[in-house]
Amino acid sequence: MDRGLATALSYRWPSALAGALLMDSPGQRHVFQDGDYALLVDRKGRYYLVHLQASRTFYSHMGQFPHSELIGRQEGTRVTTNKGQRLLALKPTLAEFTLHMPRTATVVYPKDLGMVLVYGDIFPGARVLEAGTGSGALTITLMRAVGERGHVASYDVREDMLERARANIGTALPGYANVTLKLGDVSQGFEEEDLDRIVLDLPEPWHVVPHAAEKLAPGGVFLSFLPTVLQVHELNEALKAQRTFDLIETFEVLLRPWEVGGRSVRPAHRMVAHTGFITTARKCEPRPLAQEQEAAEAPE
Numbered sequence: 001m002d003r004g005l006a007t008a009l010s011y012r013w014p015s016a017l018a019g020a021l022l023m024d025s026p027g028q029r030h031v032f033q034d035g036d037y038a039l040l041v042d043r044k045g046r047y048y049l050v051h052l053q054a055s056r057t058f059y060s061h062m063g064q065f066p067h068s069e070l071i072g073r074q075e076g077t078r079v080t081t082n083k084g085q086r087l088l089a090l091k092p093t094l095a096e097f098t099l100h101m102p103r104t105a106t107v108v109y110p111k112d113l114g115m116v117l118v119y120g121d122i123f124p125g126a127r128v129l130e131a132g133t134g135s136g137a138l139t140i141t142l143m144r145a146v147g148e149r150g151h152v153a154s155y156d157v158r159e160d161m162l163e164r165a166r167a168n169i170g171t172a173l174p175g176y177a178n179v180t181l182k183l184g185d186v187s188q189g190f191e192e193e194d195l196d197r198i199v200l201d202l203p204e205p206w207h208v209v210p211h212a213a214e215k216l217a218p219g220g221v222f223l224s225f226l227p228t229v230l231q232v233h234e235l236n237e238a239l240k241a242q243r244t245f246d247l248i249e250t251f252e253v254l255l256r257p258w259e260v261g262g263r264s265v266r267p268a269h270r271m272v273a274h275t276g277f278i279t280t281a282r283k284c285e286p287r288p289l290a291q292e293q294e295a296a297e298a299p300e
């Protein structure tokens with residue numbers, strides 16, 4: 001792995017630009033500033049993510065309006081285009097941003113991001129290793145959860161992915177310096193040690209298991225997000241064979257939206273039925289071989 005290509009992100013954007021995801025000072029938090037991102041919602045519920053710049057104009061089939069009309073106004077305001085169409089304007093939440101940000105690879109969906117944080121036990125101050133970075137949706141989520149005292153080292157084998165993630169992180173969390181983006185194949189190993197958590201979203205996590213066993217702190221959480229059962233099975237076999245992982249669990253998250261209107265209250269016709277499976281495991285003292293033999297011989 002070329003360690004020389006590791007690049008630390010240390011954005012120090014002017015404070016006027018801070019706050020894409022509500023991180024700026026409380027007084028200005030809910031007022032649109034020049035440089036903020038705004039999420040515009042039209043009457044059909046279509047979303048537009050717009051980077052506000054005083055000199056620019058928003059154009060769409062709904063009409064146009066100058067960005068300066070929104071700058072200085074509070075979130076939740078409604079702007080009217082030159083065609084008389086109203087657009088609701090809000091600052092994007094983390095879930096909205098990750099769904100609408102530019103992406104090169106498939107992102108982890110908000111329903112899974114939330115579970116990664118809780119079941120991966122990502123806490124303020126945690127030292128986390130993540131791979132692959134992809135478009136950075138999971139990286140942004142981890143950065144916000146570990147906070148200023150924590151750190152995320154995020155690896156990807158592709159420089160174009162890192163570029164995309166770098167841009168998305170700079171947009172979502174300007175001013176955050178708690179991430180290091182690294183070009184590298186984590187199946188070949190990584191230099192970080194004594195890690196609190198390892199979070200993987202890549203196709204063959206079983207190759208990472210031996211390195212995770214070595215580099216996780218005692219009790220550390222290993223978490224992997226995978227789209228298919230065959231991958232999940234292979235990962236589970238690798239975790240068991242390693243013997244230093246215990247409490248291995250796999251689950252999926254089904255989120256069914258409901259439509260609530262008038263006398264019709266029912267599940268929506270469409271839902272994101274499948275994204276992936278989350279597998280977690282804890283780094284422990286290796287299981288004694290005798291205990292494994294007993295477990296294998298015990299009746300089901």
Ligand SMILES: C[S@@+](CC[C@H](N)C(=O)[O-])C[C@H]1O[C@@H](n2cnc3c(N)ncnc32)[C@H](O)[C@@H]1O
Pocket residue numbers: 105106107108131132133134135136137138139155156157158161184185186187201202203204
């Ligand atoms: C599905 S994408 C990750 C998306 C990301 N979690 C997000 O939310 O935006 C998978 C990424 O893993 C990277 N990758 C695959 N194998 C890898 C490896 N062995 N080491 C590091 N990155 C890897 C790919 O280049 C790709 O960018």
